[in-house]
Amino acid sequence: MSALLSAKNLSLSFGGVHAVRDISFDVEQGEVFSIIGPNGAGKTSIFNLISRLYNADSGDIVFAGESIISQPAHRIASLGIARTFQNTELFEHETVLNNMLIGRHVHRCSNLFSELLFLHSVRKQELEFRRIVEDVIDLLDLQSHRNQVIGSLPYGVRKMVEVARALCIQPKLLLLDEPSSGLNPEETEDVSFWIEDISRDYGATIIMVEHDMNLVSRSSDRVLAIADGAFVALGTPSEIQNHPDVQRAYLGD
Numbered sequence: 001m002s003a004l005l006s007a008k009n010l011s012l013s014f015g016g017v018h019a020v021r022d023i024s025f026d027v028e029q030g031e032v033f034s035i036i037g038p039n040g041a042g043k044t045s046i047f048n049l050i051s052r053l054y055n056a057d058s059g060d061i062v063f064a065g066e067s068i069i070s071q072p073a074h075r076i077a078s079l080g081i082a083r084t085f086q087n088t089e090l091f092e093h094e095t096v097l098n099n100m101l102i103g104r105h106v107h108r109c110s111n112l113f114s115e116l117l118f119l120h121s122v123r124k125q126e127l128e129f130r131r132i133v134e135d136v137i138d139l140l141d142l143q144s145h146r147n148q149v150i151g152s153l154p155y156g157v158r159k160m161v162e163v164a165r166a167l168c169i170q171p172k173l174l175l176l177d178e179p180s181s182g183l184n185p186e187e188t189e190d191v192s193f194w195i196e197d198i199s200r201d202y203g204a205t206i207i208m209v210e211h212d213m214n215l216v217s218r219s220s221d222r223v224l225a226i227a228d229g230a231f232v233a234l235g236t237p238s239e240i241q242n243h244p245d246v247q248r249a250y251l252g253d
């Protein structure tokens, strides 16, 4: 089986800081793959490399058989990669529904002329968008919030809206940066349920950066541990949790 995403010898530095050092990993189609590591290990930097917000100093990223290392950031969503941010990034003054519809726009393939005439195909496309958005609202249980403005919502719900927006582009690969941060234990448990739903119902492959080891263990097929930008270990959740190098990376010698 060929990997959906391959990171090959990725390196990234900021001045003297080596944020990512020669990191390689493969993520298989349908997998839930977690990246763990202490604060500042380089986890978000790896996401920023995959979503092309940062340029790698060296290395390659192959997605669905094609190198994306030189793709512009704005093309990444249309290739089928969606993400959430460690600190949610939503349109504060818009409703939940509008934030989700904005997420869908990457898939529009009509020109202005046909939009003006509101041709049959455009209307069909619009109905299709709405259906997908409604499915995502159901999946993530956001019905009661659909017309609420983001700024008025509690943090846990905002985090869900960000996931919802990402799902509206029907991604092949979903990158979740600390989905449980700021959530209470009950909300964190819910995260593992919707990850399972997304993986099963949408067939999306998931890469998750996460600090909560219970969530990582419950949801992940495999885990990559990094520290100081460098590879520490890769394996099943139990292999990683009991790995002496991983324990050393967290606790120090």
Ligand SMILES: Nc1ncnc2c1ncn2[C@@H]1O[C@H](COP(=O)(O)OP(=O)(O)OP(=O)(O)O)[C@@H](O)[C@H]1O
Pocket (backbone or CB within 6 Å): 014, 017, 018, 019, 037, 038, 039, 040, 041, 042, 043, 044, 045, 046, 086
């Ligand atoms: N845009 C940037 N400019 C300068 N340094 C950066 C930048 N982005 C990341 N870094 C540095 O790169 C290193 C890795 O940061 P990164 O955000 O990837 O870590 P992380 O593993 O996501 O940490 P956390 O668990 O705290 O979110 C850190 O030393 C950080 O200060």
Ligand SMILES: [Mg+2]
Pocket (backbone or CB within 6 Å): 043, 044, 045, 086
């Ligand atoms: Mg981070």
